Amino acid sequence: MPSGFSWSELGVDSARIHVVKEAELPSGRREFVLYWCMVNHRAEENHALDAALALGNHLGLPVVVYLALRPDYPHASERLHAWALEGMSDVAAGCASRGVPCWMELPRTADEHVARLAELGRRAAIIVSDLFPTFIIPGHLHGAARAVQVPLVAVDASCVVPMQRVATLQAGAYTLRPKLQKLWPEYLGRILPARKPKVSGHRLHPEFEPADARAAREALGSFDIDHDVKPLAERGGRKAGLDALRTFLQSKLEGYDTQRNDPGHSHQSNLSPFFHWGNLFAGEAARAAIRARGTDHPAVRSFLEELLVRRELGFNYCLHTPVPRQLSVESLPAWARDTLSAHQQDRREHLYTREDLAAARTADGLWNAAQRELRERGRIHNYLRMLWGKKILEWSPTPQQALERIAWLNDKYAVDGRDPSSVANFMWVLGLHDRPFQERKVLGKVRPMSSLRTADKYDLGPYLARWARPEDAPVKIKRVRRMAAD
Ligand SMILES: Cc1cc2nc3c(=O)[nH]c(=O)nc-3n(C[C@H](O)[C@H](O)[C@H](O)COP(=O)(O)OP(=O)(O)OC[C@H]3O[C@@H](n4cnc5c(N)ncnc54)[C@H](O)[C@@H]3O)c2cc1C
Known part of the structure; x- marks a missing residue:
């Protein structure tokens, strides 16, 4: 300095x-x-x-x-x-x-x-x-x-605990969590007061013709950008972010801990795009949740785990991994790299092109529904987002190609994409921040996820009513239930 x-x-x-x-x-x-x-x-x-x-x-x-x-x-x-x-x-x-x-x-x-x-x-x-x-x-x-x-x-x-306070790459949430928890008393309650400028800049001139953001928003058709990926009905920005935070605290925080994972219930906060674009500071959302129900409420604890631990784990990974290596199988933990490499030649049950995936043209009705949600709503319910990524890994010729497809599809359509949380979770699909599981074909020891089990675990009726299409393969829910009952 x-x-x-x-x-x-x-x-x-x-x-x-x-x-x-x-x-x-x-x-x-x-x-x-x-x-x-x-x-x-x-x-x-x-x-x-x-x-x-x-x-x-x-x-x-x-x-x-x-x-x-x-x-x-x-x-x-x-x-x-x-x-x-x-x-x-x-x-x-x-x-x-x-x-x-x-x-x-x-x-x-x-x-x-x-x-x-x-x-x-x-x-x-x-x-x-x-x-x-x-x-x-x-x-x-x-x-x-x-x-x-x-x-x-x-x-x-971006982060509640400044990312540089954790000086090394963390193996997972289990190593980062205690470090952050030690620092929360210093940071979590800290409100940044609105510092006043002592010197006014009102006489300054840009010396170029400044643009007007509102007018530019009305003229999207005039930009040389992709016009097929349409704006969401939902608005971005600070005001919309504060409204979304209020809605979450009033009607979704209660039950967040037990129902967040259930795609049939909409108990997620839906705040990720507002954090990604910096419309909201994670610290203000954390403080608001604590004010609403207290630190010890299970829903608040669960929300803070996602917002403060999982989110900042992504920043930790990106801060300590140079950009060109962030989306590479070479940056996976050794066990994941080795097991994926050992299974690289395994026969895949399906191999789809990137275009098939983008168009939601697979034999898995639930996956197609999730891909449609991504295309149209600009993100996927968290649980299905994990499943969505895992299937792309199973259906791609190599793990590196899978990673590139996940990143391409997510970042093209997701309004919260291109974020440290995106990068770390794409890598999580391949084993980053995770542990080995029982070995199987294609995935090796990397954690598997199954559409059949997901459909059996959760009532997907409301989700499929919204996102499935008649041309999709039926989602086999009842068959699994009957088998369990037999
Ligand atoms: C394949 C894959 C891709 C993903 N891509 C993105 C992405 O592009 N952008 C993104 O923000 N998240 C991504 N995630 C993480 C997670 O799915 C989203 O953060 C979450 O679904 C956002 O919804 P929400 O705001 O309602 O989350 P909530 O459940 O309400 O969580 C509150 C906040 O905590 C943070 N958070 C929650 N889960 C995670 C997580 N697993 N990792 C890191 N932070 C988390 C987010 O900032 C979120 O807004 C991805 C996960 C997977 C498996």
Whole structure:
């Protein structure tokens, strides 16, 4: 970090800071501190915005928030653009209410985008961005670091316990959980107050024509993106996220521990896209659940396990695994790698193409229903998501191809995709963060899951009524039940 101050003097937790570009503060007059907001689309309880404001106040400079949306990121579609723009529109409103200028633009190419960052970098004293250890974000940060001469830091506004507090790759939830639990007293109740800017930026001008997120949302047809993946009926953004959190606490938290896994009951929170796009901070959702029922309520304990342990396990995996190796069988634990390799030549009962899978054209009616939910609702019920991934592993020529298909299908359609939780769970399908099971064909010792057993375990009637189609193979529920009764 530039000499002359420390993060703790500024009231910023240094564990959240990752220095991307080490440089001295520029000696000449600069106009602002820049928060280049890539991931955390919220103006409230955003540690990156807070760090930018702390720096601005210290240096006697205003803060400017800069948002950009390009059409060329992997899987860019009307669905993803819509969610991004809805979030950005709420960021603009949130910044306005905090007296922070928010400049948005829609660069068409990487060159345009990098040139803009270089230009803003010549006006800024320092650039703050988001620490998000997967997808295109690390690459964007390193590209920007080459283009600017000022310090560039990435701030963790995603995890409740800053991901850098756990310094090593964890084998599973069982090793991460006790480490996080030790740190929860320090972090769980910590509310980030809304720091006020000491210097107003209202006279600053972007020196480019800023875009309007709301108008862009209405003009999705004009972008060079995938127009077949349609926006969801559900809206993205901060306001929608807070509404979804309220609905969850009021009507779904009770029973979450016993019914979350049951696809017939809708007891999941449905909050994952809001966390992925940073519309909500996981800490505020955790605190709200604790306020609603108390820490010891079984539903709250179960929700915190998912939100704080399982979710942060994904960040741990991505933080400690370089992006090119995150989706590789080579990054699996040795037992999983070895067993999958030993069974690579086993005959598969079905082999489908990626296109068959995308079109939900398999002999498994339940799988087809789950794939349709993914295509149309932008995610899959958690239990069926596990089954969905396991079947792709069984039905692909090699484990590596299975991984690539799971990632492609999930990230193309899922509004919560392209996230550390996506990456870690794709890898979980192949054995990451898991243990060996009894050996069988194709999967070896990797945990199996069966559509037949799922259908027998849960009442899938309501789920199939919503997502199955007449052309699907019937889901064999009664046969298994009868056999059990015989
Ligand atoms: C093959 C596969 C792909 C997946 N892809 C994604 C993805 O792209 N994005 C994504 O966010 N999650 C993914 N998951 C994890 C999990 O299925 C979703 O987080 C969960 O279903 C989201 O629904 P919810 O918000 O209602 O979850 P809830 O049950 O209400 O859980 C609350 C929050 O905890 C977190 N969480 C819950 N389960 C998990 C988990 N297993 N791992 C990590 N975090 C979890 C999420 O942030 C979630 O919003 C995937 C799981 C599998 C098996």
